[in-house]
Amino acid sequence: MATKVIVSLPGEHDYSVRIGSGIIAALGCNLREIERFSTIRDVLVITDSDVGPLYLAQVKASLSQAGFKAADIVVPAGENSKSLEIAGEIWSAMAQLGMGRDCVVVALGGGVVGDLAGYVAASYMRGVPVVQVPTTLLAMVDSSVGGKTAVNLPEGKNLVGAFWQPSFVCADTDTLATLPDREWRCGCGEVAKSAVIDSDDFFFWLTNHAHELANRDSETTQEAIARCVVFKADVVARDKTESEGVRECLNYGHTLGHAIESCASFGTFSHGACVAEGMRFAARLAQSVAPEAGRGAVEAFAEAQAELLDALGLESLNHGLSPEELLAAMKHDKKVRSGELRFVLVDDIASWRVETLSDDLVLAALGG
Numbered sequence: 100m101a102t103k104v105i106v107s108l109p110g111e112h113d114y115s116v117r118i119g120s121g122i123i124a125a126l127g128c129n130l131r132e133i134e135r136f137s138t139i140r141d142v143l144v145i146t147d148s149d150v151g152p153l154y155l156a157q158v159k160a161s162l163s164q165a166g167f168k169a170a171d172i173v174v175p176a177g178e179n180s181k182s183l184e185i186a187g188e189i190w191s192a193m194a195q196l197g198m199g200r201d202c203v204v205v206a207l208g209g210g211v212v213g214d215l216a217g218y219v220a221a222s223y224m225r226g227v228p229v230v231q232v233p234t235t236l237l238a239m240v241d242s243s244v245g246g247k248t249a250v251n252l253p254e255g256k257n258l259v260g261a262f263w264q265p266s267f268v269c270a271d272t273d274t275l276a277t278l279p280d281r282e283w284r285c286g287c288g289e290v291a292k293s294a295v296i297d298s299d300d301f302f303f304w305l306t307n308h309a310h311e312l313a314n315r316d317s318e319t320t321q322e323a324i325a326r327c328v329v330f331k332a333d334v335v336a337r338d339k340t341e342s343e344g345v346r347e348c349l350n351y352g353h354t355l356g357h358a359i360e361s362c363a364s365f366g367t368f369s370h371g372a373c374v375a376e377g378m379r380f381a382a383r384l385a386q387s388v389a390p391e392a393g394r395g396a397v398e399a400f401a402e403a404q405a406e407l408l409d410a411l412g413l414e415s416l417n418h419g420l421s422p423e424e425l426l427a428a429m430k431h432d433k434k435v436r437s438g439e440l441r442f443v444l445v446d447d448i449a450s451w452r453v454e455t456l457s458d459d460l461v462l463a464a465l466g467g
């Protein structure tokens with residue numbers, strides 16, 4: 100049975116996130132049910148070279164059965180496709196295909212395709228609708244919902260982008276069958292992040308189902324995705340453009356995580372493994388700034404979080420990077436203000452805050 104979560108954001112159309120097995124077959128019909136899509140003809144499906152051979156035919160068949168005329172563009176798989184150059188090629192192709200303001204872009208793939216296609220849609224003719232069809236666990240639990248779209252510049256990741264909410268999200272869990280283990284664990288890292296920030300209920304549910312999720316049990320996976328989407332929809336509803344100090348919680352574990360990824364050169368360690376290491380580190384930081392009287396509780400949380408990460412297959416990372424190089428890399432984080440490092444710290448489940456910390460304290464927690 101498919102699950103449906105409605106995302107309601109201020110100043111936006113509500114949109115549905117459908118999660119379930121085999122639901123790509125109904126994608127075309129689901130889109131026709133959206134009132135403003137009832138007369139649309141042209142659809143551009145953007146996918147990548149890994150996902151296209153697996154799922155593009157199914158998506159196009161579903162769209163054409165519902166009367167859409169679907170063209171496609173396949174970009175090379177990998178982060179390098181999140182570029183202005185590729186976005187430009189897609190805009191030109193759309194213009195050459197004669198696509199007007201009444202077209203729809205469908206993003207079929209992981210977070211790379213989702214971010215790229217979302218940005219392409221946000222800018223083409225000053226904005227055409229985008230539908231997200233996420234095919235990685237990370238994209239299902241995080242990037243396909245909430246409207247962050249972006250491409251990278253040579254100077255850094257996600258430096259050009261827009262907030263552009265999808266009109267519909269179709270998370271077909273059958274597509275996860277072909278996802279490599281490394282990508283599965285990436286998604287598990289984001290599920291753990293959501294559970295820690297969200298609530299006791301989600302955290303203890305995940306702790307009790309961690310082995311099932313690590314082993315890709317289908318019922319557990321569907322429930323984990325639904326819980327993450329409900330959590331993210333709530334966060335984004337309270338802070339759509341990350342300007343109210345709420346959405347920042349989604350960066351938990353990412354400050355050190357991104358630094359490890361960039362120092363070890365992107366791709367050496369999986370993003371999920373780096374985020375998990377960042378969560379362990381943030382818990383150490385929280386312990387080091389906790390008042391004496393409250394330290395026991397913070398330690399107990401750090402231990403419970405470590406056990407959860409271990410059970411999800413996200414063991415402690417032996418990255419071999421020096422505290423000094425990690426500190427320097429963290430200074431490039433988007434959360435840095437006036438050269439000072441800011442971290443999302445968690446003292447206990449669902450109890451988070453952003454704190455500015457001195458370089459010395461951070462170096463000490465890194466073991467320097």
Ligand code: NAD
Pocket residue numbers: 147148149150153176177178181208209210211212214234235237238241242243244245246247248257274275276277278279282285370
């Ligand atoms: P990805 O899109 O690169 O996918 C990982 C790999 O798996 C790729 O090679 C892809 O082709 C392949 N793949 C995807 N689905 C598959 C499937 N079902 N079967 C087999 N192979 C499959 O990586 P990702 O982890 O999904 O996304 C990472 C990107 O997401 C980053 O660029 C990051 O910045 C972005 N992101 C965005 C947000 C947001 O809110 N917009 C949030 C988190 C991450």
Ligand code: GLY
Pocket residue numbers: 241242245247341346349350
């Ligand atoms: N994944 C971070 C965000 O959507 O804000």
